[in-house]
Amino acid sequence: MMLVLMLAFSPASHAADFELEDIEGKIHRLEDYRGKWVLVNFWATWCSPCLTEIPELSSLHDAHKDKDLLVIGIALQSESRSTVADFAREHGISYPVVLGDFKMARKIGSVDVLPSSFLYNPKGELVNYQAGVVTRDVIENYIKNN
Numbered sequence: 001m002m003l004v005l006m007l008a009f010s011p012a013s014h015a016a017d018f019e020l021e022d023i024e025g026k027i028h029r030l031e032d033y034r035g036k037w038v039l040v041n042f043w044a045t046w047c048s049p050c051l052t053e054i055p056e057l058s059s060l061h062d063a064h065k066d067k068d069l070l071v072i073g074i075a076l077q078s079e080s081r082s083t084v085a086d087f088a089r090e091h092g093i094s095y096p097v098v099l100g101d102f103k104m105a106r107k108i109g110s111v112d113v114l115p116s117s118f119l120y121n122p123k124g125e126l127v128n129y130q131a132g133v134v135t136r137d138v139i140e141n142y143i144k145n146n
Contacts, residue, residue, distance in 0.1 A: 022096040060136040061095040074100035
């Protein structure tokens with residue numbers, strides 16, 4: 001059922017080669033992750049569906065980060081870096097977290113609901129978009145079959 005919600009773009013499109021600074025001060029550029037899948041997930045601390053998704057994304061990131069996939073979370077409409085850092089620690093977020101806004105989001109894609117996720121293939125092409133909660137199984141199945 002969840003797999004049906006993943007909307008494939010055809011043909012694959014290149015993203016603007018984004019540059020994001022996480023709350024730890026590390027810069028993440030899409031071009032730096034060529035050869036890996038990259039899942040960019042937009043969320044918010046106040047978003048209850050996002051809370052459901054966090055353990056799935058942490059599990060996905062932990063299983064693949066040293067091999068073939070990286071998750072980057074972008075916290076929208078958040079209060080401060082310290083608030084988001086505390087939230088990330090309290091909820092066991094293991095992937096990089098970026099403070100974001102809708103101007104930043106537009107560089108990656110249209111974010112109409114939270115959570116929203118954008119999946120880039122190892123060539124840096126945007127290949128899928130998910131409005132709503134995404135699971136580890138959905139992403140792993142997609143990667144396995146593409």
